[in-house]
């Protein structure tokens with residue numbers, strides 16, 4: 001099934017210098033070694049993936065792994081860079097989709113509830129917003145406007161509600177209809193410049209070219225972002 005694997009299995013553990021076949025298994029079984037700590041920055045990236053397209057699973061009843069898929073390899077390699085060492089690799093299946101999978105890690109266990117929606121006390125931080133926007137967001141130019149606005153499509157009601165509230169708390173007025181949101185044009189540049197890597201995030205979004213256009217809305221193409 002997998003056509004291409006970024007990382008090779010097996011190696012030497014940086015923590016204890018032992019050879020391993022599977023790193024997560026080494027950490028779970030070794031008496032002298034244990035799971036490497038997940039940094040705060042990695043936790044932010046994990047949350048961003050879960051607000052975006054990511055899912056958790058533990059098919060072998062062990063600690064969960066995070067999975068995220070996309071039709072575009074650059075999007076996933078960008079996400080991989082945000083997640084760091086916890087990524088096990090990226091594969092491509094016979095449908096042409098790329099799939100990123102992390103190592104199984106107990107630190108991911110706290111995020112099971114995020115599969116429904118983020119908890120009520122979460123904060124939409126910049127790192128979370130960057131990944132979320134890269135997964136679900138885009139820019140569009142309404143009508144004849146020269147000002148783009150940020151847009152998202154979120155089909156899950158609970159997740160959409162949580163994200164709407166988080167944006168409102170940061171002063172972003174969001175217009176919602178159907179299952180699409182729009183950040184007002186005059187606030188979009190502020191929002192996007194806050195993301196810092198918006199060009200890369202935007203241009204590598206797997207859904208960038210897949211979204212349909214509707215009445216008076218012109219989709220941005222790579223290269224159009226000012």
Ligand SMILES: [Zn+2]
Pocket residue numbers: 013014015016017018026030033034
């Ligand atoms: Zn080790």
